[in-house]
Amino acid sequence: MGAPFDISYVFSFLPKLLDTLGVTLMIVAGSLLNGILAGFLVALPRMYKIPVLRTLAGIYLSFFRGTPILIQLFLFYYGLPEILKLVGLDLTRAPVMFFVILTYGLHTGAYAAEMIRASVAAVDRGQVEAAYAAGMTPYQAFSRIVLPQALAIAVPVFSNLVIALLKDTSLAFTLGVMEMTGKAQTLGTLTQHFIETYLALALIYLAISFTLEKLLVVAERHLTRHEIRESRSNSLFRLKKRGSLRTVMADIDIGKGGIR
């Protein structure tokens, strides 16, 4: 397919693809923001077992975790304006980006909700009792005792979530968004050097994933500084050595934050 392989194209494509990195990162950032917000809204009724909302939250989770993101994108982009037209809202002129961030946000929200629920549940109940016994209000107990520890527990799952989201954004090109994958398609078609473009693309995704992962490991170390850690020499070969709940949880989940 196309022209013969030429490694120099990989290097010349890199800066061109990086031009559109901003679009990709914008999708990631926007969706994360929406997703975490949606995640909280969905996790709360499930944690506090609020009757009707809890069922609705369950349906939301099933839909976004049980259908492919590609189909969700199509449904929202083509379907939502049609439905909203019925109630007199005209979305046909809304930018594509709006639909992309909305869909990825809701998709991420489903996984974020489970992440939040599992992390909060993992902080042992005795500490909350100790906080109450000392006269703290429920809000104080949550914000000062539960939240900081839940955050630390959530980091590995969150890390997976962000990286999965980053890779998923490559499907946004199907709606015509000129993010990195879209740009790679165009470059490939123009030059007929498809393999080189995809190689360059893979390198960029890999570099970003790697950086994000390292950043989040640093964050986790900071947040879990109160736990006993193995010595530095051991940590080089740290392969599922720690049997803590946190690592177990991070290992169970396949792909992203799904813990059932």
Place this chain on the structure above:
Amino acid sequence: MIALNQISKSFGRHQVLENISLTVNTGEVVVILGPSGSGKTTLLRCVNYLEKPGSGEIAVGDFKVNCAQARRSDILQLRRKTAMVFQQYNLFRHKTALENVMEALLVVKKISFAEARKRSVALLEKVGLGAKLDEYPSRLSGGQQQRVGIARALALEPEVILFDEPTSALDPELVGEVLEVIRSIAREGITMIVVTHEMGFARDVANRVVFMDGGVIVEEGTPDDVFQRPKEERTKQFLRRITPEANYTI
């Protein structure tokens, strides 16, 4: 003074506490004994509303709550007059020993940081942990963690400290250090209600021993009365089972 009046509590159909009334005078150390499932821990947890009593009245100092119609603010106020030491220590794991003791001073009592720190350091020194101020709970032994728990309770300057089996989760060789700390604060005249299985400790620290079984108080009196001259058959049975016969012939 703490006065429990006609406290009842049930989990579903199972009645755990049946019209329990108990008065603890200021400066008194009351030890609650009883077989497991007798409701002693539940009773203790009702005093600070970690368990919600079904009915009855709780009075701590000059503050009185009717359990049937307790509001959130009542519960909060009740809890601010009591402190608890837990079987599983329940230290805040993301905070150092010092921060654990300071936490409620800053958040609940709203004392200045410098003052809270000064008080907390003094309390940790008192329980023998002056050298461990900045250690996280994961780096402390069970006995040390429980002593932090006791310092944390003392910091609140409560009307009463509730001890829920404070040594049951400890390795046998660590029990002594914790009991020693509890003994020393008992001597200072701090009001305490202690649920424990340590008979020797109950004997020399308690002003009064309460024996519970099946959700009711079976017998109460001075340690000498209850241990040497128990009146009720159930108390005798319990003591026979728990204290090994002293005069073996091998």
